[in-house]
Amino acid sequence: MLDHTGTRRVRYEDTFRAIGHYLDEHRFTRIALIETPEGFLIKAYATVDSRSDSTFGVPQTYLFTNEDIDHLLENAYARRRSPSR
Secondary structure, eight states, X not given: OBXXXXXXXXXXXXXXXXXXXXXXXXXXXXXXXXXXXXEXXXXXXXXXXXXSSOEEXXXXXXXXXXXXXXXXXXXXXXXXXXXXX
């Protein structure tokens, strides 16, 4: 995967960490991640709280384009630079 300039490779560790943070924040489960030329295709279940005390998953499919990944990476780098809370 190339960075936003198209000249340097982005480390997969950073990319997966940034995508994982997004998936954790949005409470996704049963995740399939597929790399495509356009970015990453994510198939997962979004955890939804029902009115009762139970939860269930709603199937979702997302395409994170390379531009989306760049945005996630920028946010991830900013989180790491900020002081711990």
